[in-house]
Amino acid sequence: MTARTVRNSLVGLVAIVAVAGMAVLIWVWLQPGPTGFASGKPVDLDAYHGRAPTGVPVELARADLLTRGRYLTQAADCEACHTAKGGKPFAGGRPFALPFGTLYTPNITSDKETGIGQWTNADFLRAVHQGVARDGTRLYPAFPYASYTMLTDEDVLAIKAYLFSLQPVHSENLPNTFRFPYDQRWLMFFWSMLFNSNDRFRPVDGQSAEWNRGAYLVEATAHCGECHTPRNAFQALNNRLKFSGGVAEGWNAYNITSDKGTGIGNWTQEELASYLSSGHAMGRGTAGGPMAEAVDLSFRYMTPSDIAAMVTYLKSVPAVKSESIPDHLADAASPVHSSGPGGNPIGKRIFEGACASCHSWTGKGAIRTEAQLTGSRAVNDPSAMNVAQMVLAGTGPGLEDRARMPAFRAIFTDAEVAAVSNYVTARFGSEPSHIDAADVAKLRQQSDAELTARDH
Ligand code: HEC
Ligand code: HEC
Ligand code: HEC
Incomplete structure (x- = not known):
């Protein structure tokens, strides 16, 4: 190569990098703000004349x-x-x-x-x-x-x-x-x-005082998006897919947009309020892992007016459909898949011995309604990540006033956790899962780090 062609290709390379860099900057610059989806004009707090959305509730x-x-x-x-x-x-x-x-x-x-x-x-x-x-x-x-x-x-x-x-x-x-x-x-x-x-925070003129209070709580204080919004290549929240689902400490933090099939568009206001303030909504499942912790340490202390404001705001977030989860929730033990679990004798045996007494064979929950498995997003998630996490970790500490699920991490091997998780999704969900021992080992490793952090 002559010096000239080297120089030309260097110039070309620099130009490509510069253009790519500019494209990234423009893409970032055009990223919508947290409340960018809402109609109305965002204004500075000083210029806002409605009831103050910040601070503590009335x-x-x-x-x-x-x-x-x-x-x-x-x-x-x-x-x-x-x-x-x-x-x-x-x-x-x-x-x-x-x-x-x-x-x-x-x-x-x-x-x-x-x-x-x-x-x-x-x-x-x-x-x-x-x-x-x-x-x-x-x-x-x-x-x-x-x-x-x-x-x-x-x-x-x-x-x-x-x-x-x-x-x-x-x-x-x-x-x-x-x-x-x-x-x-x-x-x-x-x-x-x-x-x-x-x-x-910039309140939006033209939205109600309750909506603005909800926006402040959801976006700033309670930072729901940090778990529920997917991240871009730089680990920043991608507001273009706002609230359409993220991952938190090895748990799927599901789609909480108003999409009816894969989000929470079909939840009533009462169901949402109940889930946020108590970690449970009848027939919708229970909050596990990081969500249980957030409810236990945080959301359950919020006043009814603040919970209601968050629900109002959440309901206004535009629908985004998730591709990774099925469009409907099975709300009864599936007759179609009950042949599926037959192909999983280990899972069936474990469910019979360790789970059925609380969850029952119909999945509607024996004794406690909190133990209902059908209709829950986790059980209808074909990655079975949250089901496996729940089997490993149980309800965890806290939430002392609720029915509890024991932890099985010390009792079952990774392969057994995988087998019973696949049995549960096949029997009670809309699509069977294929989680394996290696996947469970990864989830277990992560939570082991938590349990032993202070020992070294
Ligand atoms: C999602 C987890 C998370 C939450 C919630 C959180 N923090 Fe932190 N915080 C961190 C992490 C992680 C670091 C350390 C970051 C680092 O080392 O770069 C940190 C660092 C800090 C620091 C810096 C301390 C130092 O010695 O440098 C302060 C101050 C702090 N947090 C205050 C708060 C306050 C106040 C809140 C609640 C309003 C809060 N954090 C909520 C994860 C969190
Ligand atoms: C002692 C009773 C008990 C036993 C035994 C038990 N569970 Fe649970 N399980 C519960 C309760 C209660 C809940 C609801 C927890 C809550 O409210 O935090 C629950 C929740 C769950 C969930 C989360 C459901 C949702 O809504 O997302 C799954 C999945 C689950 N259990 C699977 C199992 C499996 C698999 C086994 C057996 C390996 C098992 N459970 C054994 C009581 C039990
Ligand atoms: C620390 C991470 C984290 C934060 C913060 C968080 N969530 Fe969650 N959320 C999760 C996880 C993980 C799940 C799944 C729990 C499960 O399957 O048991 C979840 C589940 C939910 C669900 C149930 C979805 C379904 O389809 O079953 C709703 C609704 C929800 N969160 C709303 C919120 C709202 C509103 C906020 C803020 C006020 C919030 N979350 C903050 C992690 C988080």
């Missing part, structure tokens, strides 16, 4: 700072991520197993040495809105600051006041185990530039 309008701070801390569910299994609340150490290593949450109690006791209001605001720690280090977006960035300063500082009113806990932070280049925190500067607008 019932608590006159409560003192710490009561308001506690309500907001619960609604934002800071405790779920910042508490290790069996550890002290907010003292950190919960692992997040990601494809490139494990990240541990830090201690956010007011301990001066190991927590955030020395942080000023400005430090705290910068962390929660922009994902920058006190010493200027960039934080990974596993901390959902791209949602929390919409919270008002007043609400973030009420959370800080509440955290600082609790007993400090001395507990060292655990370093993450990210490989190169993922361990380069400064790269998050570019991530934030593209995907974290650092803008406060």
